[in-house]
Amino acid sequence: MxxxxxxxxxxxxxxxxxxxxxxxxxxxxxxxxxxxxxxxxxxxxxxxxxxxxxxxxxxxxxxxPPVPRPRQIFAIGLNYLEHAAEARVEPPREPMVFTKFVTSLAGPRGTVALPSAAVDWEVELVVVIGRAAWQIEAEDGWKYVAGLTIGQDLSDRTRQFAGSQPQFSLSKSSPGFSPIGPYVADVREVPDPDDLAIECSVNGEVMQRDRTASMLFSVGEIMARLSRILPLLEGDIIFTGTPAGVAIGRTPQRYLRAGDRLASRIEGLGEMLHDMTGAATAAREHGTQPGRN
Incomplete structure (x- = not known):
């Protein structure tokens, strides 16, 4: 389904x-x-x-967006070993958790306005909760999942590192920065939900390619650790982390530019396509003026 x-x-x-x-x-x-x-x-x-x-x-x-109004949006940082390496940080011993705000959700096609010259791509497997989960065990995690979809955790690195401490949630929640889709696939119909090919390309050039089996913390482990602290609710979503290959980790760094086409793919879950536009276009589309919204 x-x-x-x-x-x-x-x-x-x-x-x-x-x-x-x-x-x-x-x-x-x-x-x-x-x-x-x-x-x-x-x-x-x-x-x-x-x-x-x-x-x-x-x-x-x-x-x-196939999940238009989740009550909670969780995101996991540095959940692939090679991504932690390219970020030049030690792999986390506990899942690194932040939130994305619901107004950043978007569908699997369309345009994304670039608020700065340092917007990065991060393709991710997104888990959709189908049953309320509270203090569950990791081996039971998949029992509480409705389905899976593709997500992009787009990140404004200028905003993220503008202050003395990183701003994860705000830098990853501009309008259109959390596209998901094209649909939610029932997890029971995915042959091996713990091992899916995941890929991101810009203008046809592959930037990220890995398998979700490379996650440091599996979906079940993420759900178990989150549910020890707070309930996971039906329709909540979890961005489970991105593989290596992001712009900030490249030499030289190459961020998204107006006119770029971003493609996000996960095995068995389809494809998303997004075209990048500049800030002036963003202001017209959202009825705002740069610097005033």
Whole structure:
């Protein structure tokens, strides 16, 4: 089962067609994409055993963030050994956790405005919570996951290192800095969710390539450690960390520029494509003026 957000309504997508979940279920399930995650198991069982009727073709440009309003967004830093090495820091002994703000969420296609000349790419596997999790064990982590999607943890390095201490959450939460999609794939239909190929390219040049098996802290371990401190709620999302190959770790450094096309791919989860624009375009799109928003 793959669930997408089209026209702000939950849809199943398959074979280039989409099926409105609320309509196909005669109102049994909600149209709100965010509400689907609290009933993920029910929706999955229904989708597997029901005739969905006639779907319609959809365009990639119609896809919105498949998880539009999570109550909590977690992100894990330095979760790949080679990424820690390129950052010239010791690998963390505990998951390095920060938050991203919900207003930074965006869909899997579109434009991203660059607020500075040092915006970096970070492709990541994103986990979507399907059951409330509180003080769980690592080996049980996947039982609480609804599905998986692709994410980009775009980062304004100028903002991140502007002060005496790094600003992670603010530097990674400008509008459009947390695109996710194109859909949420049911974790039970992913052959090995702990080992997926992950890749990011800019203008066709591969910048990051690894497998999620290289994570220092697995999805189950991340969930267990987070849930010892606070509850994970249905529809929450976790950005699980990025592999090596980011701009700041390159010599010379090469950041995103207006006109660049950023492609993000994860095995079995599809692809996201985003075009970079300048700050003047950003002001027009968001109805703001540079330096005043």
């Amino acid at each position: 793959k669930v997408a957000n089209i026209e702000h309504r939950a849809h199943l997508v398959e074979g280039g067609l989409c099926f409105d979940i609320a309509q196909a279920s005669d109102g049994r399930f909600p149209a709100d994409p965010q509400a689907v995650f609290a009933r993920w198991q029910e929706v999955s069982d229904w989708a597997a055993g029901s005739s969905l009727g006639n779907g319609r073709p959809y365009r990639a440009s119609e896809l919105l």
